[in-house]
Amino acid sequence: MSGGTGSGLRFFHDPASVAVIGASSDPEKIGGRPIRYMRESGYTGAIYPINPTRPEIQGLPAYASLDDLPQVPEVAIIAVSGATAVAQIVRCAELGVKGCVIMASGFGETGDEQGLAWQREMLDAAARSGMRLIGPNSQGLANFATGAVLSFSTLFTEQPPADGAVAVVSQSGAMCSIPYGLLREAGIGVRYAHATGNDIDVTAAELAAEVVADPEVKLLLLYLEDIADLDSLGAVARTALSRGVPVVALKGGRSEAGQRAAASHTGALATEDAVVDAFLSKHGIWRARSTRDLVAAAAFYLRPGVPRGERLAIVSNSGAVCVLAADAAAEEGLPLAPLSAGTRAALTDALPSFASVENPVDVTAALLTDSSLFGKVLPVLGRDAAVDACLVGIPVAGRGYDVERFASDVAEFEVSTAVPVVMAVPQTSVARVFRERGIVVFADEAEAVHALAQYLRHHTLIAEARARLDSGCLDPRPRDRRSEAGPGLARTALNESQSLRLLETVGVPAVEHVLVSHPSEVTAALAALGVDRVVIKGCSSEVTHKSELGLVRVGVPADDAAAVVTEMIATMAREGVASEGVILARMVKGEHEGMLGARFDPVFGPVVVIGAGGIHVEAMPDVQLLLPPFSREDALGAIRRLRLAAVLGGVRGAPPVDLDAWADAAVALGAAMLDPALGLLEVDLNPIMLLPLNGPEHPALRAVDAVVVRAAPAPDLPYR
């Protein structure tokens, strides 16, 4: 798979000429549909049907073979199968075709040897000439701006295309067609509908990087089953953030069962899903959780402007809908806008005396006799600076209600203000009246709030990612041997003393300690530490669970220290583990125990883990992931998302701990993980003692236990 900046695939989107190898006279067949679609969509380039058995196909002259064409086509669609497909691809490469869209299936996705061998042949041929390949097993690419519809999706006949501001790029044919169909059903134009298939050369992400640069594209929807082409996905995000184009991604395989299913049909590498979340979130890409999620907020994204915040105002003629919408907002984490005194006074003037002028605003059944109520209430809410979005719920409005008036009032409000409106209208007949005016309508309050919440919170995510883009945190990073070598890389575990000193060097405060190799050094060590009670630990890179061997003693009085050191040296000798000395360390008791960890993901590279510490990190995890480089703000954001965050500010008389110190340590660890010279593979600091913000210790944090693993051979360690 190859990454790219997305600038070299123009010919797939606007080819001067297209050959269809395996062209069919039947416009419903795979080899027939692209021809039909291109002609219906106004494609102005040359179309060359290739089929040795027919003189004419769909009214166009047909050719017996590639070699009979009047010119070398810029792109070829491969709608023949197996060995024939491979032979045609080889010939395309020889002739100088720029790109092939390989619709044939029966290759790598079947998992059989023949299919994989054929894929290698295709790749070899393409590599020799610089030709690019889409697929195989691709439903094809569609650009409705140029009419280059190199696709056999049946949905283009079910839901006729209309050029628009949305691009859909998917590794799956179905997951290209479904969003396309749902968008078109909602009356939303779609420019690109790409389904790439096996991604043996051009990846979905590489194509996405190209389409997101199209100035007419205002929203990019992605369906991915792997995130192998990280460089292209990073490029997608950077272009999207620069251009202000929101990106929504549905990544199949969130669960273990889903990953197994994905592996069985695409061979996608299993990745820890939380890392995918961290990557997408860091890059401002909203992660949809279902097909419907992928498109639910599309209409909002296409509005002009961006939302100014996340505070919601709710209006309904039903008290129950007010209650349920408020519940839904709480569930989605959207705060209700506190209305100003001026707004409440204006609402009091506008509404019957028994209506509620708090948020939610219940205009009551008085709507039946006063059809102007929405038209009066919405502008009042729109003028309140605290209101960032409005939900209007109309559960019942049949005969007797002036629905046309409600719709024109809402539509007028929408164009006169920057405040987005979403409606919850269960009655199909009533909903239709609002939809016809371009208003976003959902059938129930929970769906409406869910979609609106995505839109509002995504813009917060985008703003945070935009700051990362500006500060260089999203810059492309060179890979180093730790990624390339993968799990085969030789590893060197540092002992605890080495680990602690390495941490200090890179900026993670570690507990003060002295390594002694003989009891005679204890007195000097204690003097250096300036303490009268110490922690004593046997130090050996060969022992991971020191406590179980009796190699950890806490609170040892100065007088007993030498004896304990003697005993530990003896224990290590008896257990047959290499003694690398005995650690005498200051005792540090944290107000709380945190942890910091880091590892090297084969796909995503360095990953930092921050969370609650202690012995139950695995069994009761309370952790967040961060992908370096990241800022102190990013780390503080991760800390705030921990359950532990509820107590870090100080509860029950306890002092608050120094969160900045913890965040800074995480940033330092992230930077260290990025440094190829350090060659870090794994870091496990648990516990990290979190100390009071204004206490005597600076920095108010200490790693007291450390395991560091580096790639070997590593440069000589300056740490003893």
Next chain:
Amino acid sequence: MSGGTGSGLRFFHDPASVAVIGASSDPEKIGGRPIRYMRESGYTGAIYPINPTRPEIQGLPAYASLDDLPQVPEVAIIAVSGATAVAQIVRCAELGVKGCVIMASGFGETGDEQGLAWQREMLDAAARSGMRLIGPNSQGLANFATGAVLSFSTLFTEQPPADGAVAVVSQSGAMCSIPYGLLREAGIGVRYAHATGNDIDVTAAELAAEVVADPEVKLLLLYLEDIADLDSLGAVARTALSRGVPVVALKGGRSEAGQRAAASHTGALATEDAVVDAFLSKHGIWRARSTRDLVAAAAFYLRPGVPRGERLAIVSNSGAVCVLAADAAAEEGLPLAPLSAGTRAALTDALPSFASVENPVDVTAALLTDSSLFGKVLPVLGRDAAVDACLVGIPVAGRGYDVERFASDVAEFEVSTAVPVVMAVPQTSVARVFRERGIVVFADEAEAVHALAQYLRHHTLIAEARARLDSGCLDPRPRDRRSEAGPGLARTALNESQSLRLLETVGVPAVEHVLVSHPSEVTAALAALGVDRVVIKGCSSEVTHKSELGLVRVGVPADDAAAVVTEMIATMAREGVASEGVILARMVKGEHEGMLGARFDPVFGPVVVIGAGGIHVEAMPDVQLLLPPFSREDALGAIRRLRLAAVLGGVRGAPPVDLDAWADAAVALGAAMLDPALGLLEVDLNPIMLLPLNGPEHPALRAVDAVVVRAAPAPDLPYR
């Protein structure tokens, strides 16, 4: 509000005669619609329109007043407002009308004094004659079996009624009409559509208890904004469980914002939402979280039979849909069915070689050329004992696909097996073909799995509740003075020694201790305890935070104990708190720290809290609620739902703790809370030391700290 067994409201459902006070000639007006609906729905009783200005209304003779009627009507609809409504209700009571449906609004729901006074007048009149009242502010009641449609819902014209097996009972008009409309839109018949309003006499729950006893009712949907009439709701649950009728409830006001909104429009009492959850769950009532949730699984519930388990098989012609459906199943907690070797072999025979014969089953695009694939695969899955339900996802199937064949295959499978099927079909045109055959279809895989999960998991909940019904855990309970007196009840806090001894008496193991009042008693106390180190605590019912006053010392050596006791007595004297002695207690260190608590909810009565112990119970809660009486199994279920559960079985070499002991202590505490003679109001046991299952201590659990508050005046305490 009054409870009831639901047997005394027949006249509202099948009245011999109905007077409509404020009858209108306009069949779209509130006073006109019930007349129109009753006549359209085949109501065979007498209808008496009352309107002094007209001789005839909608073709029926009209009467000037109640007193002019040829007979006393069994039920009267009150469609006049304010003082007139009150006067008519008073006259109804005098004449011997059995029940009024009060549609007029402007009463208690406005919160103004006049409205509340009018409501009291209505209630007083009704109480004098035994007349029952629905409302005021009620949209009315509808029984489509008898044609007694005493309702003005506009939805009955938008979506014409059809009698069926579903009953909808709601406190809100909108939340009666919305589910009614959605069910009818899905082609599902509705027998009852009741909207009660202010519930000043008959409550929604009391009505529900009556309708759920109707032998034709197979599903009850409830919308509630308060759960004040707990007795009726309990009766609903018992009847429903006995009859095998699933009950789904949407309770508005889950969130604080929602509760505030509910209070503003109905005056509903704010209740801790987790207690509502516990009550509904205990009674086998599924709690919907949105309007759509309330009706989403209705079609499943109306199937014959009950599901045999929760294991899902997924079939699709798209690998991506297989992946996404597996993700959705994981998110909803539905396990995928492991297919037997026989099933896999049969699938291998039925499917192309490159298709997946694991679950999910990807029949691949081969479906385009072999329309029999679903018909071959489904029966194979249905025969596998591990498959409890099937999801069929068809993302793309337009021209070229034999959708009629797929639909007939699925429909045939549905009737020939007990395995429920749900479909995920985004294309409206394709979905229609399946819906026409009565198959349950959703637009996307997440919605389909969500609804199916509700259906399957609700049956597990029902089975658990059914066991509670059989063992008497759901029996109606008499209220005692603790509920009646509410927050005004005088309270007596026990001191720690009294608290611990009380716990021992009721069956909660507490730490062994001796209470001394003078240092001279220490030696004997230590001998009695048989220990050489003790915990020493000052004992005073006036001190809640002993540690802060230095009144807790842990690990005191025997030799120092007398001095510490002396010091604590002095401290209590100095702090001016009543000394009730000094506790010397055995030291107990738990493998883990749990907590048990109990309190008296003004609505729900006794509530037991079980969870992780420690000082952060409030800030980082990990608790579950249980409503007594409950069984050891119920308590174990609650423990298994704790995050802490992940470590209780023993991790990192730690022994498992005795969960049965903890569960039994919870059961004992629950029983104690139910005992009016004990008069317990609050119990807080934190921490509870959880001890190893096979360790030396029996029972393997000790409460080491206890605060008990009883209602005062209480019977003399036998505990010192």
